[in-house]
Amino acid sequence: MKKKLNPIEAAQHFIEKYFPNCQGALLAGSVVRGEATETSDLDIVIFDKNFSSSYRESLKEFGWDIEVFVHNLSSYKQFFKSDYERARPSLPRMVSEGMILKDEGVISDIKKEAKELLDQGPKKWSEETIKIKRYFITDVLNDFIGCSNRAEEIFIANTLAELVSEFILRANGKWIGSSKWVIRSLRQYNEEFANNLIEAFDSFYTTGEKNQVTKLVNEVLQPYGGQLFEGFSVGKM
Incomplete structure (x- = not known):
């Protein structure tokens, strides 16, 4: 039986295989927080200007269940806005805590946006x-x-x-x-x-x-x- 790769190595191989031309990639979730269990998957966030819209996909690769969240360099903003309005900051949290696996100069600003939104907190209840x-x-x-x-x-x-x-x-x-x-x-x-x-x-x-x-x-x-x-x-x- 093929040995399961460590999460960072698996994520890097995944990016190289499926998104070699992306401008940025992050590994987020429990493996980054040090809370991984036997059933944990890899949460990978991709930023690629060549995609016209965002999408999410689940795959099995390199011994891992992988959830990939794909965005272009502006589509993530709508998800930040939606997460703010519903008070559940799923994507901002992933981006803020995410480990940088690839960056061609785009991740810093996106991480800054995510942190500012998280620090701001959700819309106040009336x-x-x-x-x-x-x-x-x-x-x-x-x-x-x-x-x-x-x-x-x-x-x-x-x-x-x-x-x-x-x-x-x-x-x-x-x-x-x-x-x-x-x-x-x-x-x-x-x-x-x-x-x-x-x-x-x-x-x-x-x-x-x-x-x-x-x-x-x-x-x-x-x-x-x-x-x-x-x-x-x-x-x-």
Whole structure:
């Protein structure tokens, strides 16, 4: 069986094979952060002026699963803008943390753009948005407290965890994420809060006890006016 190449060597071979004329290339993701596992893939960002638009592709090469994100020298800007608006800085984070594998004088400016966007943080939530989010969290919390069907409770708890995580991060002007990036974003914001959230939901999933979750949700909402149900209205003329 052919030996698996180390990630940097594999990424360099990949670039030489598929994008020999690109102006810039970065290796990003868990292998760069020192967090790689047995199932980690290689995230490679390509900048090539010869492509008319961006695309993403998944391949298997050199013993690795590879996710390649291809951009020309301007198309990445729209992705930066989209990531800013949705508060999930996937591409800016990859570019900012990425290890330079090839550079013909373009990477420095793009990395600078990415860092400035990350440092700026996401678009601030309006008071109206906070009000709407409080209402939806209150509604799900009430469903959670009142539910006695174990199967339904689990899925309600999942939704509540996502809503509360989004709320605490966005209300405090922080980036959010999905999947593993939810807890990573929470830890970057506040390690103690992240641990408390994990403990509360883990306790519920293990024992069915809801008090810790209910207490945590109320503590999150309290600085913004607490739970909201009575008097809430959207679109009333």
